Amino acid sequence: MPENAKIAIVILNWNGEKLFGTFLPSVIHNASSPNTTIYIADNGSTDNSLGLLKEKFSEVKIIELKKNYGFAEGYNRALEQVEADYFVLLNSDVEVTPNWLAPCIKILEEDEKMAAVQPKILSYESPHQFEYAGAAGGFIDKFGYPFCRGRILNRMEPDLGQYNQPSFLFWASGACMVVKAKLFRDVGGFDSDFWAHMEEIDLCWRLKSQGYKIGYQPESVVFHLGGGTLSYNSPKKVYLNFRNNLFMLFKNLPRNQFRRIFFARMVLDGVAAVKFILGFHFYSFWAVVKAHASFYRNLGSLIQKRKKMLLQITVSEHKEIYPKSIMWKFFIQKKRRFSELHFNPEK
Numbered sequence: 001m002p003e004n005a006k007i008a009i010v011i012l013n014w015n016g017e018k019l020f021g022t023f024l025p026s027v028i029h030n031a032s033s034p035n036t037t038i039y040i041a042d043n044g045s046t047d048n049s050l051g052l053l054k055e056k057f058s059e060v061k062i063i064e065l066k067k068n069y070g071f072a073e074g075y076n077r078a079l080e081q082v083e084a085d086y087f088v089l090l091n092s093d094v095e096v097t098p099n100w101l102a103p104c105i106k107i108l109e110e111d112e113k114m115a116a117v118q119p120k121i122l123s124y125e126s127p128h129q130f131e132y133a134g135a136a137g138g139f140i141d142k143f144g145y146p147f148c149r150g151r152i153l154n155r156m157e158p159d160l161g162q163y164n165q166p167s168f169l170f171w172a173s174g175a176c177m178v179v180k181a182k183l184f185r186d187v188g189g190f191d192s193d194f195w196a197h198m199e200e201i202d203l204c205w206r207l208k209s210q211g212y213k214i215g216y217q218p219e220s221v222v223f224h225l226g227g228g229t230l231s232y233n234s235p236k237k238v239y240l241n242f243r244n245n246l247f248m249l250f251k252n253l254p255r256n257q258f259r260r261i262f263f264a265r266m267v268l269d270g271v272a273a274v275k276f277i278l279g280f281h282f283y284s285f286w287a288v289v290k291a292h293a294s295f296y297r298n299l300g301s302l303i304q305k306r307k308k309m310l311l312q313i314t315v316s317e318h319k320e321i322y323p324k325s326i327m328w329k330f331f332i333q334k335k336r337r338f339s340e341l342h343f344n345p346e347k
Helices: 017-029 049-056 070-079 102-110 181-186 199-209 235-252 255-278 282-297 299-312 326-332
Strands: 007-013 036-043 061-065 086-090 094-096 114-123 138-141 146-148 167-169 176-180 213-224
Touching: 007 017, 007 070, 017 049, 017 094, 036 049, 036 070, 049 061, 061 070, 070 181, 086 102, 086 181, 102 114, 102 176, 102 213, 114 199, 138 199, 176 181, 199 213, 199 235, 199 299, 235 255, 235 282, 235 299, 255 282, 282 299
Parallel strands: 007 036, 007 086, 036 061, 114 213
Antiparallel strands: 086 176, 094 213, 114 176, 138 146, 167 213
């Protein structure tokens, strides 16, 4: 761990009182550097989160936000109040392991172009299995659908050591991400309009479009409970994922891909909506409809964001974007493991 680097572990909390006793001690006990400070940014909790923190975890600094700003804006507001060289964004339901942080910082220190890194993220409830939110690092396919090494859509792989090499990613998980503070601020932080879900993919895309790298460090291991705020099948989560994916694509697609890819994605969303109806998932169907309605309501601001992004792009081709359809591979060809995609972004 670098001697003089200031590291801020920032945990965004909303009504997570019941999680503190299980997960926070591991973070406190494994914050080995004297320059590491742990912050809890409270997003307007209505439970006894603040009282419990003040009573039992006095070594943790508290940032009190006035209301629930969501993940994206909550972190933006909290990090404005933190001075550090490295931000460690950590979910409140993550258990860390000894020496988990130093390997991530090392990668960032050794490469000035490395902007952010994530550890290996395993399931808290099934410790030998990768966890949904990040697994062994994130990618997107050509239509913007995210997937991970160790997790294709809703299928998780066991950890058999198959992803034990450091590698480059398209996105690092917001469940546990170490990012250079200056670069986080330089690209404008998270897009607050996302509220929650996919804001970290959008952030990483903006960083990569300016020539920076995103990394995976398997020497660092954490365990994530997952689904603590919204269950994976929640209609609100479906809404946010569909809406935010449209936001992200509209903002970040380069000119030469924009019309073709964005039109195709709109068609694919229509197919997904029909599939929800046929499967009697009416709440999910309406979530997709509302996601598209929100996209059109926000079109004016998205056009302005896109114009700004196009002026900042220095790299428009990314090896970490899978050049085929992950949906076709998963549903039609029944490919359920990353290795079956024959996708090697390192080449």
